[in-house]
Amino acid sequence: MPAVLGYQFMQHALAAAVLAGVACGVVGTYVVVRRMVFVSGGISHATFGGVGLALWLGFSPILGAVAFALAAAMGMGVVTRRTRLSEDAGIGVLWATGMALGVVFAGLAAGYTPDLFSYLFGNILTVLKSELRMMLVLNAVIVATVLAFYKEFQAVSFDEEFSRVAGVPAGALQLVLLALIALTIVTVIRVVGIVLVIALITIPPSIARQFTSTLRGMMLLAVALAVALSVCGIALSYALNVPSGATIVLLSGAVLGLVLLGKRVRPPRPA
Amino acid sequence: MEHRHSHADGAPAQAIIRLSGVSVDYDGLSALEDVDLTVHRNDFLGIIGPNGGGKSTLLKVMLGLVPPSRGEVRLWGEPPQRSAHRIGYVPQHSVFDREFPISAWDVVLMGRLSHTHLLRRYSPGDHAGAMQALDTVGITSLKHRPIGQLSGGQQQRVFIARALVRNPELLLLDEPFANVDTTTEEEIFRLLGQLKERITIVMVSHNLSAISTYVDKVACLNGRLYYHGSREIPPEDIEATYGCPVELLAHGMPHRVLRRHD
Numbered sequence: 001m002p003a004v005l006g007y008q009f010m011q012h013a014l015a016a017a018v019l020a021g022v023a024c025g026v027v028g029t030y031v032v033v034r035r036m037v038f039v040s041g042g043i044s045h046a047t048f049g050g051v052g053l054a055l056w057l058g059f060s061p062i063l064g065a066v067a068f069a070l071a072a073a074m075g076m077g078v079v080t081r082r083t084r085l086s087e088d089a090g091i092g093v094l095w096a097t098g099m100a101l102g103v104v105f106a107g108l109a110a111g112y113t114p115d116l117f118s119y120l121f122g123n124i125l126t127v128l129k130s131e132l133r134m135m136l137v138l139n140a141v142i143v144a145t146v147l148a149f150y151k152e153f154q155a156v157s158f159d160e161e162f163s164r165v166a167g168v169p170a171g172a173l174q175l176v177l178l179a180l181i182a183l184t185i186v187t188v189i190r191v192v193g194i195v196l197v198i199a200l201i202t203i204p205p206s207i208a209r210q211f212t213s214t215l216r217g218m219m220l221l222a223v224a225l226a227v228a229l230s231v232c233g234i235a236l237s238y239a240l241n242v243p244s245g246a247t248i249v250l251l252s253g254a255v256l257g258l259v260l261l262g263k264r265v266r267p268p269r270p271a
Numbered sequence: 272m273e274h275r276h277s278h279a280d281g282a283p284a285q286a287i288i289r290l291s292g293v294s295v296d297y298d299g300l301s302a303l304e305d306v307d308l309t310v311h312r313n314d315f316l317g318i319i320g321p322n323g324g325g326k327s328t329l330l331k332v333m334l335g336l337v338p339p340s341r342g343e344v345r346l347w348g349e350p351p352q353r354s355a356h357r358i359g360y361v362p363q364h365s366v367f368d369r370e371f372p373i374s375a376w377d378v379v380l381m382g383r384l385s386h387t388h389l390l391r392r393y394s395p396g397d398h399a400g401a402m403q404a405l406d407t408v409g410i411t412s413l414k415h416r417p418i419g420q421l422s423g424g425q426q427q428r429v430f431i432a433r434a435l436v437r438n439p440e441l442l443l444l445d446e447p448f449a450n451v452d453t454t455t456e457e458e459i460f461r462l463l464g465q466l467k468e469r470i471t472i473v474m475v476s477h478n479l480s481a482i483s484t485y486v487d488k489v490a491c492l493n494g495r496l497y498y499h500g501s502r503e504i505p506p507e508d509i510e511a512t513y514g515c516p517v518e519l520l521a522h523g524m525p526h527r528v529l530r531r532h533d
Contacts, residue, residue, distance in 0.1 A: 033368075033370075033371055033372060148389075148390050149389065149390075151380075151381075151384070151387075151392070151393065152384070152389065154373065154377065154381075155381045155384055157371070158367065158368070158371050158373055158378070158381070159362065159367055159381070161336065161362055162360060162362055162381065162433070163381070163384065164336060165334050165336065165355055165358065165360045166355070166381065166382065166384040166385045166437075167355055167356065167384060167385035168384050168385075209370075209372060212372060213372050213373075213374070213417035213419075213420075214372055214373065214374055214377070214417075215372050215373060215377075217372070218372050
């Protein structure tokens with residue numbers, strides 16, 4: 001066993017990678033099949049406002065992130081359904097406003113904001129035990145919710161209109177899904193950061209989609225891939241002495257690229 | 272449901288759907304104008320009309336998905352939301368994502384959602400129902416296939432099975448013959464012909480050829496609804512609906528629906 005595994009920071013990092021991988025694989029699968037990638041990007045960037053507020057007022061940035069992510073997610077759900085603002089315009093507004101709030105709050109925090117960079121781009125090697133506990137709780141909520149509403153989420157994702165006819169509360173489930181995306185983003189922020197979250201949510205499920213044709217299969221494979229890519233990314237970043245979050249994202253992107261290339265070289269799936 | 276087969280002798284058939292003065296406006300644009308329509312039990316009604324003529328909207332009004340701007344909708348004498356569990360719905364083919372990772376089996380099971388509960392798994396009864404519905408549409412062997420890998424006709428059968436698994440008393444079909452070859456079209460018609468013995472069917476299509484011998488009654492829809500409670504359509508209705516001379520339409524129609532002119 002490499003000696004580095006004996007260090008507590010490395011144990012924390014690996015635990016964080018596993019927790020982030022589970023959340024990303026499960027929720028990312030819905031994000032990819034429902035084409036909610038841009039919404040997720042908007043929520044994640046809006047989360048920066050919460051981090052900034054927490055740094056300014058001196059409470060846990062993760063708590064600030066949870067509050068802002070959930071508020072942004074609910075805001076998205078309501079704004080796009082109840083107003084004439086188009087969905088992508090709404091996302092753009094949310095995205096930039098959240099970031100701007102974060103910048104202003106961080107500025108008010110009187111210069112001392114050492115963590116800012118690590119929230120934007122992730123620094124998995126500095127994850128605290130308390131943050132791990134928080135990630136564990138968020139993961140439990142995410143997995144329990146998906147298990148409880150699996151068939152309804154599947155139905156609403158595939159055919160929302162029919163689901164409504166079949167008596168499924170589609171509107172409420174959409175908000176629940178947005179909330180799950182928000183919690184996933186918070187879980188992943190410490191690993192790859194606000195700016196790069198979208199990669200870990202999109203890339204593992206996209207790779208998994210190439211090899212699976214059921215939602216369940218896609219989710220399980222995406223979880224395995226997200227965990228493996230995060231762990232390998234950490235190892236690589238440690239070996240090369242480069243930032244961990246970006247390394248995980250680049251590794252994931254490279255694997256997806258290779259998979260797509262391999263699929264192209266071989267003849268397409270038989271119909 | 273219990274009195275489905277108890278067609279009282281001589282008594283007028285029960286009104287399943289009753290629309291009175293229904294109008295729907297989307298952002299000031301009128302999709303449906305003052306539509307009156309009564310569908311009786313065991314009717315097989317075909318509604319034809321051009322694209323954008325309000326056909327899907329009409330079905331969505333019946334399903335309670337679109338509230339009418341004016342007028343009243345009643346299914347079995349009640350607001351449509353209360354009757355959703357009695358309806359089987361086959362939506363327009365174009366609305367679904369072919370890339371979605373789901374098997375034909377899981378799509379069919381969706382039809383049982385209103386018969387099961389949140390937090391519960393599908394029951395053995397749901398599974399038996401799904402198996403029977405797949406058998407009815409003749410694609411039992413394809414149940415594990417991803418929906419995106421099925422042909423247009425096979426996909427349409429899956430969606431019909433999903434509607435049938437609900438044991439509906441009323442079947443609403445939106446453009447069931449889009450993306451379907453003529454052989455499958457004929458087979459689906461034969462299936463609907465069997466189903467109409469026990470289910471009331473309303474089908475909309477932009478294609479006049481969809482009105483075959485299996486359909487009992489025909490209406491024309493282009494914002495306004497032209498309906499005489501029969502299978503024959505007066506030429507002037509077609510003209511009003513499609514806005515072009517009847518002669519053009521009458522030729523090349525595989526099934527004659529117009530009155531003979533002689």
